[in-house]
Amino acid sequence: MRRLLGDAVVAEPAAHYLADATAQWRGISGHADAVVLPENTGQVETVLAWCTEHECQVTPRGGGTGLAGGAIPLSGGIVLALERLCAVRSFEPERWRIEIEAGLRTAELQRLARESGLRFPVDPGAAEQSQIGGNIATNAGGPHSFKYGTTRAQLTGLEAVLASGERIQLGGKVRKDVAGYDLLGLLAGSEGTLAVITAAHLKLVPAPESQLPLVALYPDALAGTAAIERILAWGLEVAVLDYLDAGALALTAASFPIPVPRDAGFMLITETDGSAAEAARLHAEVSEALADNLLELHAPTAPGEIAALWRWRDGIANQVAAHRGGKVSDDIAVPPEQLAAAIAETVAIGARHELEALSWGHAGDGNLHSTFLVDPRDAGELRRADDAAAELFAFAIASGGSVSGEHGIGIAKRGQLARQWAAPAVALHDAVKRAFDPGEILNRGKKPGAWPAG
Ligand SMILES: Cc1cc2nc3c(=O)[nH]c(=O)nc-3n(C[C@H](O)[C@H](O)[C@H](O)COP(=O)(O)OP(=O)(O)OC[C@H]3O[C@@H](n4cnc5c(N)ncnc54)[C@H](O)[C@@H]3O)c2cc1C
Missing domain, CATH: 3.30.70.2740 (Alpha-Beta Plaits)
Structure with missing residues (x-):
């Protein structure tokens, strides 16, 4: 591989390529024979064709902030790290769209959008480190996904390389496309098990003129969730509806921007946005919906106070x-x-x-x-x-829910899908894997339907 790709191949992987955020908190890490750092999609094609030919395992890697162990190499082979593939291929702010390579960091995309009066509304917690390819591969969400949806909702096109080394282009600048099965949707959340994502076309939204957070503290979860029910029943379209329970509050209250009442057992974080007039009108209505059993309301309006609130929110984990x-x-x-x-x-x-x-x-x-x-x-x-x-x-x-709403199955939740889905659906899930990656070189053993495999 070094003959083919030269310095892009690192034979002694630095420790951080063998772990992700799961390792940091659960003590899991893996091993690999090499790390490959491709600089363009052609090099990704070369790597995957070589790996298929030599039956070499491939672990695609973005920023390594995943919380399901998806980027941890379990059985040697190579770690395919996308960090050098980070160009902006085209940016058309006046048309609210951008095409970027997979290794661009999420925060960088957010910054680019902001500088042009736009917004990439997906805001997962580790945005300074996570990459857009990793966000797509996990279909990441964030606090603002309540109103704006997860990464999938912003995706109109993908460039990806199959295990065979062949490049595919799905969608593009087109905002609607039902010509084929929804392969974009299939790759969003596929956790590096179906293809390596190399670039994406994304929709942006105009940045709201005003964003007004409201933080409400209640004695307990029943009072707090009743406030959520009122917001929904009154038809108030807030951008965020996040919470902390009593235990999470106890460990984080000391660093909250204002003093938290001692008897608080539930925090609700919400936000209204839109034009200044719209956000203010909604803010008043939401304040009314929050009023019952309220212990304290924090309603920052100065940009510095608002930034402090979100910095605190990002640091909870x-x-x-x-x-x-x-x-x-x-x-x-x-x-x-x-x-x-x-x-x-x-x-x-x-x-x-x-x-x-x-x-x-x-x-x-x-x-x-x-x-x-x-x-x-x-x-x-x-x-x-x-x-x-x-x-x-x-x-x-x-409860009629899901074992994973956000972080994926990876290795951390192997076997759980078969508890959630009926057997025919699980068989279909695994047939999709075989259709994309018949030699099972991509992230083998991750996100399986049936486990042990087969
Ligand atoms: C402090 C903290 C807060 C977090 N908050 C949130 C949150 O609010 N919402 C949320 O959804 N998640 C959150 N996460 C989890 C994590 O940030 C997301 O899952 C993120 O999308 C992972 O991106 P990454 O680039 O770090 O991917 P990695 O961790 O590198 O990889 C994740 C998975 O994607 C695959 N992958 C990565 N890049 C590619 C590619 N180019 N092609 C194919 N497969 C690829 C990997 O193989 C792996 O299976 C948080 C994590 C931390 C540490």
Whole structure:
């Protein structure tokens, strides 16, 4: 491979290419024979054709912020890191669209859009490090996905390279396209198991003139979720509906921009946006919807205060993990009206397994980050956390929900899809994998329908 690609091949992979954010908090890492850092799509084609010919395993890698172990190389082979493939191929702000390469970092895309009065509305928490290819491969979401949708909603086209080394182009600048099956949708969330994404066409939206966050504190989850129900029932289209339960609040309140009342057991973060007049009108109506049982309302308006709030929001995962050094955090989704039950069940499951448990997440989408705090060096605790997670998944499925709303299956949730889907659907899932990657060189063993494979 070095004869073909020269310096793009690094034979002694630096440790950070063997792990992702899952490793940091759960102690999982892998091994690889080499890292390849392609600079263009042609080099990706060369790598994959070579790997198919030599039956060499390939682990596609973006920014390594994934929380399901998807970018961890399990069985040697190469790590295909997309970081040098980061050009902006075209940017047409007046038409609200951009074509970028997969290795561009999410925050860089957000910055580019902002500088032209536009917005890329997907805002996953690790945006300074994650890449757009990784966002597509996990169909990442963020707080603003409640109003604007996840990465898939912004995607109009993809360039990708198949395991065979052949390049495909799906969609493009066209905003509507039903000519074939929805292969764009299939690759969004495919976690590097079907193809390597090399570039994407994305829609942008005009930046709202005004964004006004509102943070409401309640004594408990029942009072907080009742406020969410009122916002929805009154037809108030807020951009964000995020929450923290009592446990998450206890670990993060000290760094919150204003003092948090001692008896607060639930935080609701919401935001209104639009023209200055629209955002202000909605802000007044949402404030009214939040009023019952309210302990405290924080309504920052100065840009610095608003930025401080979102910086704090982005840091929740790290602050929670710092408490015991590690966490086993799963991203179940339930029908939103079951949020209060899921919050309570997370804590109850933790107690049954002698683990401190808490949650925060995207309330409007019914998407919890249900978290069991662990010391990652304690094998017994990690085992108990895995048992607790299995109970959590069973709860999500019984609630009509999903074992993963956001982070994917990767290796962390192997076998769970077969609990959620009926056997014929799981067989179809695995047939799709075989159609794209018959030699199973791409991320083998990740996101399987049936597990053990076959
Ligand atoms: C502090 C923190 C906060 C987070 N907050 C959120 C959040 O709010 N919402 C959310 O959805 N996620 C969140 N995440 C998870 C993570 O940031 C997202 O899953 C993100 O989209 C991963 O992107 P990445 O570039 O880091 O991908 P990686 O971690 O490098 O890879 C993730 C998966 O995508 C595959 N992949 C990566 N690039 C490509 C490519 N070009 N082609 C094919 N496959 C590829 C990998 O093989 C792997 O399976 C958070 C993580 C952290 C650490």
